[in-house]
Amino acid sequence: MLLAALVAVLAVGVALPGMVQASPENPQYDEWDFLNLINRDRRAHGLRPLAMIEGARDVARSWSAAMASRNQLAHNPDYATQLASRYPNYRRLAENVGAGGGVTSLHDAFMKSTGHRANVLGDYGYAGVGVTWAGTRLWVTVNFVKDAGQLPFIVRTPISRVGGAGDPDTAVLLSRRLAAGSAKAVVVARTDGFADALAGGPLATAYRGPVLLTPPNDVPANVIDEARRVMAPGGTVFVLGGPAAISAAMEAEFVSAGMAVRRLAGADRFATAAAIAPEVNPTPNEAFLVSGASFPDAVLAGAPAGHRRSPILLVGPSSVPPATDAYLKAHSSLPRVLVGGPAVVSDAVAKSTGVSERVAGPDRYSTSAAVSEKYFPGGNRVALASGLRFQDALLASAEAGRDGYPVVLSASPVPNPSYDYVARQANRWVFGLVVGRPSDISDDTVVLSFS
Numbered sequence: 001m002l003l004a005a006l007v008a009v010l011a012v013g014v015a016l017p018g019m020v021q022a023s024p025e026n027p028q029y030d031e032w033d034f035l036n037l038i039n040r041d042r043r044a045h046g047l048r049p050l051a052m053i054e055g056a057r058d059v060a061r062s063w064s065a066a067m068a069s070r071n072q073l074a075h076n077p078d079y080a081t082q083l084a085s086r087y088p089n090y091r092r093l094a095e096n097v098g099a100g101g102g103v104t105s106l107h108d109a110f111m112k113s114t115g116h117r118a119n120v121l122g123d124y125g126y127a128g129v130g131v132t133w134a135g136t137r138l139w140v141t142v143n144f145v146k147d148a149g150q151l152p153f154i155v156r157t158p159i160s161r162v163g164g165a166g167d168p169d170t171a172v173l174l175s176r177r178l179a180a181g182s183a184k185a186v187v188v189a190r191t192d193g194f195a196d197a198l199a200g201g202p203l204a205t206a207y208r209g210p211v212l213l214t215p216p217n218d219v220p221a222n223v224i225d226e227a228r229r230v231m232a233p234g235g236t237v238f239v240l241g242g243p244a245a246i247s248a249a250m251e252a253e254f255v256s257a258g259m260a261v262r263r264l265a266g267a268d269r270f271a272t273a274a275a276i277a278p279e280v281n282p283t284p285n286e287a288f289l290v291s292g293a294s295f296p297d298a299v300l301a302g303a304p305a306g307h308r309r310s311p312i313l314l315v316g317p318s319s320v321p322p323a324t325d326a327y328l329k330a331h332s333s334l335p336r337v338l339v340g341g342p343a344v345v346s347d348a349v350a351k352s353t354g355v356s357e358r359v360a361g362p363d364r365y366s367t368s369a370a371v372s373e374k375y376f377p378g379g380n381r382v383a384l385a386s387g388l389r390f391q392d393a394l395l396a397s398a399e400a401g402r403d404g405y406p407v408v409l410s411a412s413p414v415p416n417p418s419y420d421y422v423a424r425q426a427n428r429w430v431f432g433l434v435v436g437r438p439s440d441i442s443d444d445t446v447v448l449s450f451s
Contacts, residue, residue: 028156029427030103030131030133030138030140031052031057031061031129031130031131032052032129032156032426032451033103033426034103034106034107034129034131034140034142035050035052035127035129035156035451036156036423036426036451037103037104037107038050038107038120038127038142039447039448039451040423041111041120041121042120042121043413043414043419043448045121047121048125048444049444049447049448049451050124050125050126050127050144050447051125051126051127051151051153051154051155051443051447051451052126052127052128052129052153052154052155052451053087053126053127053128053145053151053152053153053154054128054154055083055086055087055128056083056086056087056126056127056128056143056145057128057129057130057143058128058130059076059079059082059083059086059128059130059141059143060128060129060130060140060141060142060143061130061131061132061141062130063076063079063097063130063141064097064130064131064132064139064140064141065130065132065139067097067099067132067139067141068132068133068134068137068139069134071134073097073098073099073139074097075095075097076095076097076141079093079095079143080093083143083145087145087147087151089147089148089149090145090146090147090148091146091147091148092122092123092124092144092145092146093143093144093145093146094119094122094124094143094144095119095141095142095143095144096110096116096119096120096140096141096142096144097139097140097141097142098110098116098139098140099137099138099139099140100137100138101136101137101138102138103138103140106138106140119142119144122144123146124144124145124146125145125146125147125151126144126145126146126147126151126153127142127143127144127145128142128143128145129141129142129143130143153443153447155432155446155447155450155451156426156429156450156451157426157429157430157431157432157450158430158431158432159431159432159433159434159446159450160177160431160432160433160434161434161435161436161446162174162177162433162434162435162436163392163434163435163436163437163438163440164437166191167191167213167391167392168191168212168213168214168215168220168222168223169220169222170213170391170392170395170435170436170437171210171211171212171213171223171226171391171395172212172222172223172226174210174395174396174399174435175209175210175212175226175230176226176229176230177399178208178209178210178230179230180229180230181229181230181231181232181233182208182230182232183207183208183209183210183230183231183232183235184207184208184209184231184232184235184236185203185204185207185209185231185235185236185237185238186204186207186209186210186211186212186226186227186230186231186235186236186237186238187200187203187204187207187209187210187211187212187238187240187398188211188212188213188214188223188227188237188238188239188240188246188254189211189212189213189214189240189241189246189394190213190214190215190216190240190241190245190246191213191214191215191391192215192216193216193245194295194298194390194394195241195245195268195269195272195292196240196241196242196245196265196269196272197211197240197241197390197394198269198273198290198292198295198298198299198312198314199240199272199273199276199277199280199298199311199312199313199314200238200240200276200394200398201298201299201302201303201305201306201312201394201397201398201401202280202302202305202306202309202310202311202312202401203238203264203276203279203280204306204398204401204402205302205306205307205309205397205398205401205402206279206280206281206306206309207235207236207238208402209230209231209235209398210226210230210395210398210399211394211395211397211398212226212227213391213395214246214250216245216246216247216250217247217249217250218250219250219253219254224253224254224257227254227257227259228257228258228259231259234260235259235260236259236260236261236262237254237259237260237261237262238262238263238264238279239251239254239261239262239263239264239265240263240264240265240272240276241263241264241265241272242263242265242266242272245265246263251263264276264279266323267323268321268323269292269314270292270313270314270315270316270321270322270323270324271321271322271323273292273311273312273313273314273323273324274313274323274324274326274327275323276311276312277311277312277313277327278311280305280306280309280310280311280312281309281310281311284309284310284311284331284334285308285309285310285334285335286308286310286334286335286336286337287310287311287312287313287327287328287331287334287335287336287337288301288304288305288310288311288312288313288336288337288338288339289312289313289314289315289324289336289337289338289339289345289350289353289355290312290313290314290315290338290339290340290345291314291315291316291317291340291344291345292314292315292316292321293316293317293344294344295390295393295394296340296364296367296368296387296390296393296409297339297340297344297360297364297367298312298314298339299385299390299393299394299396299397299407299409300339300364300367300368300371300393300397300407300409301339301371302393302394302397302398302400302401302407303371303375303376303383303396303397303400303401303405303406303407304371304374304375304376304401304406305401306397306398306400306401306402307375307400307401307402307404308375313327313328315345315349315353316345316349317344317345317346317349318346318348318349319349320349320352320353324353328353328354335356336353336354336355336356337355337356337357337358337359338350338353338355338357338358338359338360339358339359339360339367339371340358340360340367341358341360341361341362341367342360359371359374361417363415363417364387364409365387365409365410365411365415365416365417365418366417368387368406368407368408368409368417368418368421369408369417369418369420369421371406372406372407372408372421373421375406376404376405376406379404379405379406379428380428380429380430380431381403381404381405381429381430381431381432381433382405382406382407382408382422382429382431382432382433383396383397383399383400383405383406383407383408383432383433383434383435384396384407384408384410384422384432384433384434384435384441384445384446384449385407385408385409385410385434385435385436385441386409386410386411386436386440386441387409387410387411387415387418388411388440389440392435392436392440392441393407393409393435395435396433396435399433400433408421408422410422410441410445410449411441411445412441412442412444412445413444414444414445414448414449418449419448419449422449422450423448423449423451426450426451429450432449432450434446
């Protein structure tokens, strides 16, 4: 059954000081703020966010302008027909209209009205918000749409989603954002295990190159081709881990393709990270310490470590491995930053390694926000990747470190720390990099983060 619900409200309020007011040529500021408030309330009630769709927004903008020109609050008598012409497979439609002093006061009025609230929290998947300012009065129309299929949506922040059919394909697609011949090296790690790759992000950043992923026993042709395309003449392919991680036969495939290969490996993941460290920077100003038992803290440290040309070293939850200890003793005056909480690296390890600062939260998502705020305050770009798998965040860390912005871990449903960090700064972002397929980091997560 096709349904349409209409509700109007008149709200009294004042514009907030410093509010960026919309104009007929540039109305999107307040439109996105409306959607942000709507989605915050939907999230608080365990509901999926609404995604902005252009056709519904166009209808809403036109009607808000019509109400403002007449100075009369009314429903659009043709909204169902207009929306149906754009979305012929719609299941349900609704419209909220209002006039008042600003976005927040109008949204609050909507939520205090039974009919408006029912639409805001209703069974819809999409919305179109259109506003018009007439003097100090804001006119708004919100069109709600539920469709039988998936509709193309837009977000406030310009984003680029990079996700391939498999992890090697995602790595290649992300690498292709780099100009041909621009990388002094590429870093190759296996796609099915994070152990040897944990320190690889800053290495790729140091050489202005990508991380490429491969299965342990067969290098995909597109990975070989991309390494050859992106690497400058005389560049190096750094293979991370011993032959048990990436076979000698795979190393030979790069050599056969005309590329120089260096394997960085040790007896274990800790020794491999120590072998990588001097290649990141032989004379660093600091070192980042993370747990070698899991991946989240290492991929989060990757962007700031890479941006600051600092190596990542691995420790155990309650011990300092010999290779890490040897590196730290050889660089005794080097400041050490520990990323991760006491649950993953004990205070005793932090003390014995001479850690001067711990950057952490109660979980990986809180740590993600803490690292972002510590090392990239006031930035206007961000990368988003799944917190449940290492591959996408590792790939993102190399690019984010190169260009100086954080990698934020998220999931579905979006964890509170990630949501609070990204969504509360919606007006700040000018670019968002989403690394991963929709199955890894969902469209709902993208909508909540960047709308």
